[in-house]
Amino acid sequence: MRALNLQPKPISLAERLADLAVDALIDEADLSPKPALVDRRGSGAHTDLHLGLMHASALSLWPAFKEMAEAALDCGEIGLPLREALGRIGREGEAAMLVTTGGVNTHRGAIWALGLLVAAAALEAESNAAGAVTLRAARLALLNDRYAPQPLSHGAQVAQRYGVRGAREEAQLAFPAVTGLGLPQLKRSRAAGAGEQNARLDALLAIMTTLADTCVLYRAGEAGLQAMQHGAKAVLDAGGSASLGGRRQLHALDQQLIALNASPGGAADLLAACLFLDRIERGDGLFPGAC
């Protein structure tokens, strides 16, 4: 008779990275009050999205993130085979997301940003500083996936019309909105005792002060983008989300962006990227029991 092995199967590195990516998406969705975005209070500027759908969408992406990390571990280096594997897995992940959401685009930009970051983190798990991970992600994003379809996406349309950089360029430049704005603000607000939720809101606002969010541009043009950038700066200048003055400005920004139908979905994705990198940097449960 064989003894029963009751030891739990160790969680693989790829599974742990997928957990962290999905956690980051769920934390982003839950964070409240976010201006004009889906959160615990409601649907913001959206008629086709709600919190349950954002959660279901995030969970549907777990297998894709795991597969992307596994592809990085299998390939072991930055190159076209890995880039094209990520493109294929990303497109399949997007299809799974659309099945889950009944055709609504919940996380297209997040699959791109977090997919690259998950792969970049898996490639060299010990080199976990945000700057190093984003640099590896950028090197992947700079490679041309020969199998990528070239549809005239909303992002491509507004990039042409307004001459701005979109999601692709943000990744190719190693996520400057995340490493230069979001993460430093997250750390500053935490250090100032703002509390975790306020620190995360401040990180989102810091990203919004400068980002050319192609969702906002597509929905509300340059007026919408200006309202987003100036309004976010006004909240931070007034003392941030933890202050009474900042909260008043945040409420005004929420109302203004909803009136303009301007949803900063790109900034929300980059906040999720920021939360993911923050956890990776802190090593949050990445190594214990991982293999």
Ligand SMILES: CC(C)(COP(=O)(O)OP(=O)(O)OC[C@H]1O[C@@H](n2cnc3c(N)ncnc32)[C@H](O[C@H]2O[C@H](COP(=O)(O)OP(=O)(O)OP(=O)(O)O)[C@@H](O)[C@H]2O)[C@@H]1O)[C@@H](O)C(=O)NCCC(=O)NCCS
């Ligand atoms: C390379 C891609 C990112 C394609 O990029 P492109 O710009 O050509 O395409 P878009 O379809 O516009 O998607 C870009 C999404 O990225 C987010 N985003 C916007 N601005 C930025 C920015 N400056 N920096 C970073 N990220 C940005 C944004 O995603 C979020 O918003 C979406 C919801 O918006 P919403 O307005 O509600 O919905 P829409 O359907 O667009 O319009 P409405 O009709 O409702 O008004 C939601 O997805 C959020 O995540 C942009 O949408 C990449 O996607 C790509 O090539 N994919 C192919 C597969 C691949 O290679 N994968 C690689 C895996 S690593």
Ligand SMILES: Nc1ncnc2[nH]cnc12
């Ligand atoms: N919380 C959110 N609301 C609307 N669009 C989003 N895209 C990513 N996160 C989002």
